[in-house]
Every structure is written in structure tokens, then in C-alpha cells.
Amino acid sequence: MNLTSQLHKIALENGEKNAYYFMDQACTYAKLDEQVTRFASGLSSLGIKEGDHIALLLGNSPHFVISLYGALKLGAKVIPINPIYTPEEIGYILRDGDVKAVIMLEQLLPLAEKMHHLLTDIKHYIVCETGQTSGLPALGDKSVFPKLKSFSELVSNGDVTFVDADVTPDDVAIILYTSGTTGKPKGAMLTHRNLYSNASDVADYLQINERDTVITTLPMFHVFCLTVALNAPLISGATILIDPKFSPKEIFRLAEKYKPTVFAGVPTMYNFLYQYPEGNPGVFQSMRLCISGGASLPVALLENFEKKFNVVISEGYGLSEASPVTCFNPLDRPRKPGSIGTSIIHVENRVVNELGEEVAVGEVGELVVKGPNVMKGYYKMPEETSACLKENWLYTGDLAKRDEEGYFYIVDRKKDMIIVGGYNVYPREVEEVFYDHPDIVEAAVLGVPDQNTGEKVLAYIVPKTENLTEAHLLTYCKEKLAKYKIPSSIEFLEELPKNTTGKILRRALKKKVLENQEA
Incomplete structure (x- = not known):
């Protein structure tokens, strides 16, 4: 199949049965x-x-x-x-x-x-x-x-x-080019088996069926939408609401008119919906499930959104090379805020050290994945393929830990980790502190070279009010963070740079900082 x-x-x-609605026209x-x-x-x-x-x-x-x-x-x-x-x-x-x-x-x-x-x-x-x-x-x-x-x-x-x-199942069906954060984009070759198995397994895990109506507002050219909000619903006989471009106003309109049951988005979408002043929380009453992926969902945002709209957000994890989903918070067991959940059907996740050995519960290591969803390799890049595919395991480049119940937690990107005076600082940990502050809309934390400590922590904040000051936030951080984790400086911006899926681009901020240092 x-x-x-x-x-x-x-x-x-x-x-x-209607497969989709587009511009209020059914097909x-x-x-x-x-x-x-x-x-x-x-x-x-x-x-x-x-x-x-x-x-x-x-x-x-x-x-x-x-x-x-x-x-x-x-x-x-x-x-x-x-x-x-x-x-x-x-x-x-x-x-x-x-x-x-x-x-x-x-x-x-x-x-x-x-x-x-x-x-x-x-x-x-x-x-x-x-x-x-x-x-x-x-x-x-x-x-x-x-x-x-x-x-x-x-x-x-x-x-x-x-x-x-x-x-055949092993024939390449799609080549997805990665965003190229570490050089030229690489084409991940996904087979017919990869695509179908992941769509089918996601549908089974999230119980997507012919009674569901799914809002499809994530970009279809992106693997998150492709599997979770397009293929999984269509092979399950569900109806999708094709939204050409995300806007809070249109999402609320679609929710009121079509009574959707599933919404999939990235954290910034949930933030925009939460902040939208004209949004009526009551129109989400038909929603049985909201799905978050693409980036880590701040726990404060998750809890505030669920409370305001009376919905459940299931956070998951994936990457292009895995078609993309490997984990989701399960529907039949307690969901754990801050966790990406447990391994989906037919997929195995592990946390390993630099030798490829599985680490103990609670220890941080690299997340590796194995299953029918893992790509065939990178197109015309045998060396890069060998570097990340080892004995059928896909090395994700993400740092994670696992608890005793099999729930996984992304600590941060391996390449985004900041080392201050020999101590590891994970940007997400500092960002979570900022998201807990009632006067902050968005936050991004990154590390840049420092001649004294190797690296130093910088923070970029989108405030809700003009009264917020750097001095106030530094004092706030001192109450929440160890000294070496506190940003050396905090800059206020009207908005943070994002890609087309709404994912915050730390690398764009870092490039700007490094260019200013050279100047």
C-alpha cells in the first residue's frame, strides 16, 4: 500500500465524502x-x-x-x-x-x-x-x-x-531539502514506505479517522504539514481545510464555520492565536486535539493556551530525515508538559553517548531514531549519509533525555548548546524562564564567542509593554537561573526572525551579532 x-x-x-475545502469550495x-x-x-x-x-x-x-x-x-x-x-x-x-x-x-x-x-x-x-x-x-x-x-x-x-x-516500497517518492542551517541544503530521500508508514502510524497514534476535520494551515511543502496535516488525514478518509496562509483571523473563522476537530501548528502559531484579541475561545470547543511540533513549545504557552481555549495540545517531535514524526504525547496516558512524548508505533527512539551507547534515565545525550520512517539517505551525498545513518539508526543532532516512563525531552540542538566557562547552557532552558514572565511575548537565546568564558549568553525579547527594562529582566533571571546561565545582555525587538513555518531563526540573530562584532 x-x-x-x-x-x-x-x-x-x-x-x-468531502476530501477538502478550499476557499469554502468542497471537493x-x-x-x-x-x-x-x-x-x-x-x-x-x-x-x-x-x-x-x-x-x-x-x-x-x-x-x-x-x-x-x-x-x-x-x-x-x-x-x-x-x-x-x-x-x-x-x-x-x-x-x-x-x-x-x-x-x-x-x-x-x-x-x-x-x-x-x-x-x-x-x-x-x-x-x-x-x-x-x-x-x-x-x-x-x-x-x-x-x-x-x-x-x-x-x-x-x-x-x-x-x-x-x-x-516498490523502497523506491524514492520525495526528496526534501533541509533548510541548510549548517551549509548547503541536503536532499533527504524519503521512500514510498517512509511516507506511507509515518502517515499511517501518526493517524493510528493520534486516532485520526473519517470523522475528523483537520485545519491544514502549515506550509504543505514542509514535512510537518505533509505528513500530519495532509497525508495522515487523507489516507484516513478525513476532511482537510486548506488554508493558503496562516492568520489568526482566518483560523478562528474556519473554526467557527466548519467545527474542526484537529489543529496542527508550530509554537509561534499558538502564540499568535493566544495573543489575538478578537479571538473567541468558544469556537474551539469542537477541537478534540491540537498538535504542536517544528520547535519546542514553551511550557508556559502550552498551559496558558490550554486554559484559555479548553483544549489539549499534544507536543511531538520529528525531522525531515524521519518523514518526520518519531514521538508524540500519547492520548491514552497522561500528557507531560515540556515532553515530546513517547515513541510512536513502529518507531524506536534512544538517547546515546558519543560512543553510541544508550545512557541512563535522566542523562542527556543525542537522540537517535530507528524505524520504517527513516530516510534512504541524502541525495548525491554519501559521506553526509554515512555520518548520520549508522547501523540503521538516524543520528538527529538533538540533545535529549528520557524519563523512567519512556517520555522524551528535547534539551536543545546539539549545535545550539552554549558552553560558558566549561558549563553547558541550553538555550531552551533560559527561554522557558522568559516565557514564564507575564510581559514577554517571545524570546530567543543564543551563544556567541567571548574571550573570557569561551562563549556568552545573549537574549532577544519581544515585550508586551514598553515599560519592560533590561535591568528588570536581569534581576528576574538571577532569581531563576544559575549565574553562568544569565544573559550578558538582553535586546528588545519588535519581532523575531522566523522561517516560513514560523520557527524562530536563532542563526539569523547570531549572524547579525557576529557581523556587528566584526564591524
Whole structure:
């Protein structure tokens, strides 16, 4: 079984059930399955075949769902790309990923014009018409026109009897490029088995079924959304509410109109919803489960959100290389605030030392993962693959600890740990102290070089009021933290830099600090 065969099975058994709503327009499973099949046929008519690489430059939309499942049905390998990346970032992935066709928003046509002569291996630019422009723009370079194809025409002209490619579970289905925090992005190769097993196991663990309605507002090109808020619901016969772009106002509108049962978001989304003054907590009464991932959820935010909205947040953990989920707080046992929960079905997590030996309960080590969800490797990077895949264990680079009941706790990124005078300081520990302060909206802590102590702790704060001072917060920290953990300075910002999923970018703050030091 794989994603497309399961979608087809649901369409045969319950075709009139709504698969999704988009801009308040519904689409049934039968219609979605037909569009997926026609699009796969359309791709085949262009000469795209099993094993070819296809990039998706799309936001949250039916275009993304149809393109993803249609390409997988054909047996192509899909490379989702953030459409707001710079031309340089997009160009690198298209070249490194050996892409043959790009499925893109019509607003990105100028990008195709600019790049197509540099990317000669790309044979087709399939344009998803959104109605926001009147036909194709007057491109200066007319040579790109033969490569342009219409998404809607491929779907309408496709053969509804097209048969799935004969792919194996170990064939690569998706190549997900990491954000490149430590260098050039790496393409994690996820197989059909990886994707289907993780979506199925997440659905089982969180009890997602055909009675659920899931808000899908996380970016679909990101692995968190891809598995938890897209694949898991669709292979379970649930309905997804496709939200093009997160905004608290729209989430509250969707909640009031459609009575959703599941919401998945990153910590900053929960913070925005909590802080939104016009939000009516009563509209969340239909919600049986909220899911948090992508970054550590501050305990104070979790408790405040649950109290205000009368919901339960299940925090989990994952990474692109694991498709992504490895842990979630269970629904049938007590949830532990601050924990990422226990290992999901069919996945094993351990905490090990530098020799790969499992450490004792409560000790900090590196989190390693094993299961059917673990990637095949990095595309064209055998050395990097060998460095993180050892004897079927995936080394995550995250520091963690385990309690006596098998609940795991992320201490911090291994690379983010700060060493002050020989003492370890975990940024998350200091950030939790700031999140406990009633006048702080967001916080980020990082370490930078210091000639006296090796490194020193810096903090960046988004305050609720203008009256908050550095002196007050330093005094506050002295009551909560050991001396070596107290920030040497605290800077106030209107907002913290974030990526497209809402994850706070410590590296952007650190880069700014280092540049200022050099200047």
C-alpha cells in the first residue's frame, strides 16, 4: 500500500465524502482521485516517466495536493520547494535535484523566464492558473514559451483510466531539502514506505479517522504539514481545510464555520492565536486535539493556551530525515508538559553517548531514531549519509533525555548548546524562564564567542509593554537561573526572525551579532 493507492481505495469506498475545502469550495474524494489520475496521465503525455524528478513551487492549494499525488501515481520523484525562496536558493535545488519539470504558481512565471536558459535540463514549466493574472504575461524571452504548459489543461485532457506505476516500497517518492542551517541544503530521500508508514502510524497514534476535520494551515511543502496535516488525514478518509496562509483571523473563522476537530501548528502559531484579541475561545470547543511540533513549545504557552481555549495540545517531535514524526504525547496516558512524548508505533527512539551507547534515565545525550520512517539517505551525498545513518539508526543532532516512563525531552540542538566557562547552557532552558514572565511575548537565546568564558549568553525579547527594562529582566533571571546561565545582555525587538513555518531563526540573530562584532 502507498499514498495514492490508499487515496484510490477511499474514493471507491466513500467517494462522496468531502476530501477538502478550499476557499469554502468542497471537493469529494471521488473528484480528487479523478483529478490525480488525470494529472498523472497528463504528465505522462509530456514524456515525464517513472523516476523523473519533478519540483513543486506551490503554496497551500488543491494544485499542491493534485500535483503531489499525481506525480507519485506516475512514479516520479517529487521535490517540494518553498515558493518564496530567493532565485538563488530555488536554482540550487533545481540543479542539485536534477529536476526535469517544475509545477509552479503563475505568479512565478518571471522566475521561469529568468532561469530557464540556465537550467536546460528542465523541459516543462507547468503553470497553475489562479485567476490573479490575465493569461500569460508578455515575457521578454520568448524561448521559454514552448516549455510552458497549463495545469488545468493537463488535468482536463488526462485519461481517467491511467494506471499507477509499479513502484516498490523502497523506491524514492520525495526528496526534501533541509533548510541548510549548517551549509548547503541536503536532499533527504524519503521512500514510498517512509511516507506511507509515518502517515499511517501518526493517524493510528493520534486516532485520526473519517470523522475528523483537520485545519491544514502549515506550509504543505514542509514535512510537518505533509505528513500530519495532509497525508495522515487523507489516507484516513478525513476532511482537510486548506488554508493558503496562516492568520489568526482566518483560523478562528474556519473554526467557527466548519467545527474542526484537529489543529496542527508550530509554537509561534499558538502564540499568535493566544495573543489575538478578537479571538473567541468558544469556537474551539469542537477541537478534540491540537498538535504542536517544528520547535519546542514553551511550557508556559502550552498551559496558558490550554486554559484559555479548553483544549489539549499534544507536543511531538520529528525531522525531515524521519518523514518526520518519531514521538508524540500519547492520548491514552497522561500528557507531560515540556515532553515530546513517547515513541510512536513502529518507531524506536534512544538517547546515546558519543560512543553510541544508550545512557541512563535522566542523562542527556543525542537522540537517535530507528524505524520504517527513516530516510534512504541524502541525495548525491554519501559521506553526509554515512555520518548520520549508522547501523540503521538516524543520528538527529538533538540533545535529549528520557524519563523512567519512556517520555522524551528535547534539551536543545546539539549545535545550539552554549558552553560558558566549561558549563553547558541550553538555550531552551533560559527561554522557558522568559516565557514564564507575564510581559514577554517571545524570546530567543543564543551563544556567541567571548574571550573570557569561551562563549556568552545573549537574549532577544519581544515585550508586551514598553515599560519592560533590561535591568528588570536581569534581576528576574538571577532569581531563576544559575549565574553562568544569565544573559550578558538582553535586546528588545519588535519581532523575531522566523522561517516560513514560523520557527524562530536563532542563526539569523547570531549572524547579525557576529557581523556587528566584526564591524
